[in-house]
Each structure stands twice: as C-alpha cells, then as structure tokens.
Amino acid sequence: MSMSASLLKEFEAVVGAENVMTSEVDRQTYAYDGAVLEPVEPAVALRPVTSEALGACVRLCNENGLPVTARGAGTNLSGGTIPKPGGVVILTNSLNKILEINEEDLYAVVQPGVVTATFAAEVLKHGLFYPPDPGSMAVSTLGGNVAENAGGLRGLKYGVTKDYVMGVDFFDVEGGLVKTGSRTVKCVTGYNLSGLMIASEGTLGVFNEITLKLVPPPAAQKAMMAVYDSMDKAAASVAAIIAAKILPCTLEFLDKPTIQYVEDFCKAGMPTDADAILLIEVDGHPAQVEDDAQKVVDICKKVGALSVDMAQNAAQRDSLWTARRAALPALARARPTIVLEDATVPRSKFPAMVRDICDIAAKYKVDVATFGHAGDGNLHPSLLCDRRDKEEMHRIELAVDEIFDRALSYHGTLSGEHGIGMSKSKWMEKETSRATIEYSLRMKKAIDPKNILNPTKIIEGRG
Amino acid sequence: MSMSASLLKEFEAVVGAENVMTSEVDRQTYAYDGAVLEPVEPAVALRPVTSEALGACVRLCNENGLPVTARGAGTNLSGGTIPKPGGVVILTNSLNKILEINEEDLYAVVQPGVVTATFAAEVLKHGLFYPPDPGSMAVSTLGGNVAENAGGLRGLKYGVTKDYVMGVDFFDVEGGLVKTGSRTVKCVTGYNLSGLMIASEGTLGVFNEITLKLVPPPAAQKAMMAVYDSMDKAAASVAAIIAAKILPCTLEFLDKPTIQYVEDFCKAGMPTDADAILLIEVDGHPAQVEDDAQKVVDICKKVGALSVDMAQNAAQRDSLWTARRAALPALARARPTIVLEDATVPRSKFPAMVRDICDIAAKYKVDVATFGHAGDGNLHPSLLCDRRDKEEMHRIELAVDEIFDRALSYHGTLSGEHGIGMSKSKWMEKETSRATIEYSLRMKKAIDPKNILNPTKIIEGRG
Numbered sequence: 001m002s003m004s005a006s007l008l009k010e011f012e013a014v015v016g017a018e019n020v021m022t023s024e025v026d027r028q029t030y031a032y033d034g035a036v037l038e039p040v041e042p043a044v045a046l047r048p049v050t051s052e053a054l055g056a057c058v059r060l061c062n063e064n065g066l067p068v069t070a071r072g073a074g075t076n077l078s079g080g081t082i083p084k085p086g087g088v089v090i091l092t093n094s095l096n097k098i099l100e101i102n103e104e105d106l107y108a109v110v111q112p113g114v115v116t117a118t119f120a121a122e123v124l125k126h127g128l129f130y131p132p133d134p135g136s137m138a139v140s141t142l143g144g145n146v147a148e149n150a151g152g153l154r155g156l157k158y159g160v161t162k163d164y165v166m167g168v169d170f171f172d173v174e175g176g177l178v179k180t181g182s183r184t185v186k187c188v189t190g191y192n193l194s195g196l197m198i199a200s201e202g203t204l205g206v207f208n209e210i211t212l213k214l215v216p217p218p219a220a221q222k223a224m225m226a227v228y229d230s231m232d233k234a235a236a237s238v239a240a241i242i243a244a245k246i247l248p249c250t251l252e253f254l255d256k257p258t259i260q261y262v263e264d265f266c267k268a269g270m271p272t273d274a275d276a277i278l279l280i281e282v283d284g285h286p287a288q289v290e291d292d293a294q295k296v297v298d299i300c301k302k303v304g305a306l307s308v309d310m311a312q313n314a315a316q317r318d319s320l321w322t323a324r325r326a327a328l329p330a331l332a333r334a335r336p337t338i339v340l341e342d343a344t345v346p347r348s349k350f351p352a353m354v355r356d357i358c359d360i361a362a363k364y365k366v367d368v369a370t371f372g373h374a375g376d377g378n379l380h381p382s383l384l385c386d387r388r389d390k391e392e393m394h395r396i397e398l399a400v401d402e403i404f405d406r407a408l409s410y411h412g413t414l415s416g417e418h419g420i421g422m423s424k425s426k427w428m429e430k431e432t433s434r435a436t437i438e439y440s441l442r443m444k445k446a447i448d449p450k451n452i453l454n455p456t457k458i459i460e461g462r463g
Numbered sequence: 464m465s466m467s468a469s470l471l472k473e474f475e476a477v478v479g480a481e482n483v484m485t486s487e488v489d490r491q492t493y494a495y496d497g498a499v500l501e502p503v504e505p506a507v508a509l510r511p512v513t514s515e516a517l518g519a520c521v522r523l524c525n526e527n528g529l530p531v532t533a534r535g536a537g538t539n540l541s542g543g544t545i546p547k548p549g550g551v552v553i554l555t556n557s558l559n560k561i562l563e564i565n566e567e568d569l570y571a572v573v574q575p576g577v578v579t580a581t582f583a584a585e586v587l588k589h590g591l592f593y594p595p596d597p598g599s600m601a602v603s604t605l606g607g608n609v610a611e612n613a614g615g616l617r618g619l620k621y622g623v624t625k626d627y628v629m630g631v632d633f634f635d636v637e638g639g640l641v642k643t644g645s646r647t648v649k650c651v652t653g654y655n656l657s658g659l660m661i662a663s664e665g666t667l668g669v670f671n672e673i674t675l676k677l678v679p680p681p682a683a684q685k686a687m688m689a690v691y692d693s694m695d696k697a698a699a700s701v702a703a704i705i706a707a708k709i710l711p712c713t714l715e716f717l718d719k720p721t722i723q724y725v726e727d728f729c730k731a732g733m734p735t736d737a738d739a740i741l742l743i744e745v746d747g748h749p750a751q752v753e754d755d756a757q758k759v760v761d762i763c764k765k766v767g768a769l770s771v772d773m774a775q776n777a778a779q780r781d782s783l784w785t786a787r788r789a790a791l792p793a794l795a796r797a798r799p800t801i802v803l804e805d806a807t808v809p810r811s812k813f814p815a816m817v818r819d820i821c822d823i824a825a826k827y828k829v830d831v832a833t834f835g836h837a838g839d840g841n842l843h844p845s846l847l848c849d850r851r852d853k854e855e856m857h858r859i860e861l862a863v864d865e866i867f868d869r870a871l872s873y874h875g876t877l878s879g880e881h882g883i884g885m886s887k888s889k890w891m892e893k894e895t896s897r898a899t900i901e902y903s904l905r906m907k908k909a910i911d912p913k914n915i916l917n918p919t920k921i922i923e924g925r926g
Contacts, residue, residue: 104810105809148651149651155649163626172901176898176901178896178898179895180895182874183809183875184809184839185841186614186807186839186841187876188876188881189895190891190894190922191667191903192661195658195659196654196655199655200654243566247679284747285750285751286750287748287751288748344647344649346565346568347647347648348565373649375648413650415652416648417649420651420652428652433639435635440653440654443654443910446908447906459653459654
C-alpha cells in the first residue's frame, strides 16, 4: 500500500527527508520481528530525532487515521512490532540519549531508543547497577523493554523491567505529552499510568522519556553448575534452595536436549549425558555470598546432584553464562524454525510442567528442548520445526495450545516475559475473564478512538 | 439524603439485613477519614461478607446510579474514603480472610479487608516477610494500602505497596470480575491492570482478591540514632550513606520541634536540644549488617554528628522505633488540628526542602514540625493549627500551596504516599500536564460511564 505524496511531504517537514523511508528494502526491513509470524510491510518508516518530531509524527498519524507501530530493535518474540499493512513504523533508534544518570538519587532518565546493554554498562561506570537483563539486551532498546516488560535471568531476586520503571512521559494520540511517575522513590500523584504503560506494547501511547531506578551493585557474586541425572532432582534442589530462604540472583535450568545442542554449538564442556543442569549465581555482601554458595552446594548435593562445580574465577563464571546464553542460538540453528514459548508457572510447579511439556511433545511428535528461569517458574519450551511444513506447524500449534492449558491449570500464565503481541491474544480470555477483555477494550477505545496505536496487538488481535 | 425502601430491600437481600446500616450513628461513622476535610454522610453503609455479595453491591449501585466508596479502615490522609452525599459506603472489614500463604512460591492471596499488621504477623509465622509498613498498619487494611499505594518506613530498600502487588481481581461497575496479574514472578498477559489499580483510590474498580509478593526476612538488623546540631549535617550524612552504596532499610529524620513534641509526649529520652536526629536501621546478612552499621556510624561522625548511639538489644531498638512512630500522635495533640503533608523530593534535595518549609512557615506565621523518610526524600511537614480558625486555616492553605510549588521546583511530587484524594487534586495539573488529566479522564469515563466509583477523587475533585 502506498501513501499520498502530500502526506509524505508532511512527514518530511517533521523529521527531515532523510528520515522518511519508503523503499522496498526499508519496508521489508521493518516488516517482521522475533516472532514466527508472516511479515507485514508498512507504507513508511519514520525516524524522528527529537521529542517534538516524535510527538508530531503520532499526531499526524492520528489525524490521518494511520496505524502506527513504534519500534526499537524489533527483538520481541510475540509480534508486538509487526506493523499493520500500509501503516507507519516509528523508529526510536535516533532517540537514544541517556539524559541523566543521578548517583545521589539513584535514577536515570533515558530516551526510548537507548540500547539496554549500552545503558547497563554506562550505569556500571557510575558505580551503579541496572539489573534487568533480557536475552536480547545487546541490541534491544529500553523503550521496547518497558513496552514488553522484558524479563531476563535475574527475575527471582531483582525482578523485571517493571520493577525499575519510576516514570514514563509519553505522547497520546493527539501528540499531547502525558507525564506520569517521578524521580522520587515514592509518588502517588494521580493514576499509575507508568504502571499501565508497562507491557502495553505501544497500544496506549508512544514513549518519550523513561525514568529508571538504579541500585548499588552487589559487592560479590559466585556462580556454579549443578549436574543431575533427573529433572526431578534438579527441581527438588530449586525448592530446597527457596525453602532455605536463599534468593539466588539467577537460577537457570537446561534440559538434556538443550545441553546437547549447546555443547554441539559452543563446545563449552557441558555434561552431555546429564538429564538436567542448574546454573546458579548468588550475589551480595561477600560473607553472604560465601554462606549462600556453600548452602546451595550442600543442598544440591543432598538432593542428589551428580556434581556441583563452583566457578573459581571470572573467566569460569563468564563461561557458565555464555553457555546459558548460547541456548537460544544453539536451538535456533537445529531446525529452520524455532517456536520459543514462555509459559510460566509458580516455581513449585516447574518440575511437573517440564514433565508435561515432554509428554505433550511426544503426543504430537514434535521436537522440544526446554530451558529457562527455574527460580521464576519461567520455562522456555522451544519447539524445533520448519515453518514451511504446514502439517508439522499444525502439530506445533496443537502442542502449544496444550502447553498453555497445562500452565493455566497450575495457576500459571501464558507469557512470563515475551508479551501477548499478535501470537497469544486468542488465549487471553482463558487466563483472565470476559470482563477483563471488555474492561481492556473499553479503556483502549477511550484512549485511542481511531485505533491507530499498534492495532491488532494484545486484546485486539483476538480471534 | 435517604434511599428508597425498595432499594434498601434489594441490598438486604444481597448482604443480609444486619449488614445494611442506615442509622444516624452509622452514617456519621463512615462520613470522614484521616484527612482534614468536612465529613460527608452516606445514605447507607453495606457490609458484604462474600465475594458474590460484594460484586452484586457494585452492580446494584451502578444500575441505580449510586456513588459507591469502598472503605477499609478509613485511615487515609487525603479524603480518599469520604463518600458522596447520599452515596453508598461498602465496608470491606468482613472480607478479611488470608486465603493462602505459599511458602514455596513466596506469595499470599488475601481479601481486601485483611488488616496490614495482622497479615505481616501471620506471614512472619510462616518464616517470611511482607515489608510495607505504613504508619497506620495496626488498623489499615491491605485493600486500602493497595488503593492508596501506601508507603511506610522501609521504602528506601524495600519499596512500597506497589512493589509487592503481583495481582488483583476486582469488580467492574457491572459486577464483572476482572482478573489481572498472576501468582508467578513474571507475567505479561494483557494490560498491567494490577498496576493501574494501585493508587487508583477505588475509582476504577472494587477489589475482590489481592496477590502479594513475600520475601525471605532479613537474618539480622541494627538500629541507631545519630544526633545533630544542624539539619544540614543530618542531610549530608544521608547523602554520604547513599554515596557509600549503603541502602539502609530505614533512614528517618525528625526536626527540632518534632523531637521536642515527641519527648514531651513519651519521655523516650530524646535529645531535646538537638536540631535534628536520624534514626537508621540496616538489615540483611549478619556480616553485612555489621559492616554497614559500622560504616554508617563512621560516616555520621565524620559528617559532624554530635553522637551516634547503636541500639544494643531488641528493647533499645524497639524504643527507637516507638519514638519515631510517636511523632504523629505527639504532634497531633499539640494543637486541635494537624495538616500532615507528604511532599516528596529526590533525596538529595531533602535538606533544601526542609529549609524551605521552615522559611515558608515563618512567612505565613504557621506552626510547623517536620519529620519523615529522609532516605526517600519523603517529608512530612506537619502544620499545627485549629480548623475552627478560618484566618489561620487560610494561612495554612497558602503555606501548603507554596510547599507544593517548592517540591515541584525540585522535580519532586505532591504526594509520596498519602494519595491525591479530594485534598490535592487541584495541584495535579501543575505536577503533570493538561494532557495527563485529559488522558486520565477519558480512561475513567470509559471504565465508569455513570461515574459511580468513588467520584470526586483524584482527577475529578479538581477545581
């Protein structure tokens, strides 16, 4: 679909001609994200370089009834950044300034296009710590992280992106600047619209500035790998660690297929005959780290770990986490397509859920490898397949349906950290209620009467 | 205003005749809360004892266009629980069950009428910890805490109520049950309506069940009192503690008038000639507590504390916190009326703000004592007055106006923890923007078309 020349002229006046992109290559570039979904080409991509231009772009889209999708790095896994056909993509990557890092008051103010890892590194230079570490942080943007409420490996102890959002300024459909939250630890002035913006996937406003909470970094940390001949023993270790009132900053698991794919991929010396491994890191005061690490080793051994190896130095620690972070790329190259889910259950249900995933995969004869955040009950069942094979994809769909049903039966959730986007809205009502959908739809309609803000996502992609 | 006999019969059928209260005494009882505002009598107070009855009450109110105010203990300080004339008050104190405390998965599910302190004590019996500790926790309810996003003394390290809300089920105006959030650490299924409910003061729905996050309790803690001959030195100590990357769980200050009123009230042996004191508690692993406590003592002395006394045992520790918690009752008995504000600034601006409050009080010849959460920049300037003296109350109003202006000039907020309610909505736009008010009004209107849910609060009390 093409856009009228006069409207393109208007956009050029706002963002500059060099930042209005309509070529076939550009439109294809912004047609997809990390989800296994068909690409959809926008009519144009805009790259505003100032706040004013960003607000004006949103207003112009609304005036012209054009669907608009804000896009950071497009790493999300649920189709949250796939545009509407003929719509507008607003790129945030030129709005990438860290406006303030305040060491006295422990906050930072950023534009939405700042890359997560760049920000985390800059914060560290100031002697502070920004804990959220989504898998895509090397390229993902903070605006995208907030829009999706990105998780990561440190959820158990440190929480997720939402736990660090102190305030968000955003543009409404008329280009008005809505200001919410504060640079103070406590703020109850008006509705918690910052809270509402988190995980709203660009459907309720377009971020202008984000205020993020920072914390002092831990003084010490220790990482270890526990190896098991059964997933049940690994799961029992997780339960025993929590029962001992220890909150590791990271508590990850890899199942046997994942271990084998990772080893095949990066030759990290993983125990390929193990049924499961846990990768555990504790952090904090050095004495606490010593105590907690020793307790964790004792617990894992008592519960039946074949071995528990503590990283003896930074290089060994790094190699453990490199192996963990290799899980997704290792699995992704196994077959042409990977459907990476993030069904999440209360952590005590994680062993049952892992067993169920294996049973479901066997039932539908699909290839599955599961890894994830054991401490959060946040599993990543990864269904390895080929999207060109319709019959296989149908079995994948049935398996995913059943995985979600099982997660909900354990009081879990469809999505721990990837978002609903376009992929999962059809299951929304099952987890929540009809009233929840209606309430959300009424709210969305009032805030965005022409339905221009990232339409078809979350509730509107249903059915 | 009276209510039709037939409607009262309908309410009786829903909640039982004994739970429909229309006597003059009942109506006066629920006409006021902790704010300095005129009481407003409702037509009736209802006390549902089941979820179903609660939902039916809300639906009936909507069908009849009756304003409805949910009320826990009525301790809020901004008029959030003052009903509309002739409206309905729904009491939550029979919905007071702790439905689940889950030690494996570190969460609890409660009804809204559970008393905060009762809950915290019950959680402790299970070996876990619920950190939020608002001043009124001995009587306040968890529903009220979430509706107001109650703060407390532990905000600096542990955050406030919102940091512990994992999910909220609530009734919409039609009596439909909206389900949001999860029992999992991570959940991004749909809009973050739990987040939206926090601090919404009963204007967007009526809580049915709340899921709260629990954490392991700290293994040790140490409390101390640092005494200063100037507020600036106390403030410099706070800045130096944060700069040393120490996050005390509590970091409170009392100014000279507050110290004197407290000592007069409870003879706790406070240094009445001091200009300021800090009450500080560090917690965590025993070794960390030892280290942090010693560092805090050294910092305070270096910055110029006259003395720093460490509590040597639990009794001494308790007496420090009893003295701090006596601040409000001690000030409240000084004059017939106390206007207790909670203007909050980034913590580095706290000394400047305390000075400004003194200057403003002098300018308007009003009696002020200030205490509060220094670590959060959350001040409680307490204006001591007599509400029957119109001329004095006018000066109080001018002083409060100027205090808010000053807080905003420091990038602070009108309200750190007391809420907007009816008292502060006229300042809302100054802190946020016109677009923020419009956005909120549109959302409210869509969710509550007849404007029955606690009308006149937050944005609707404006002007």
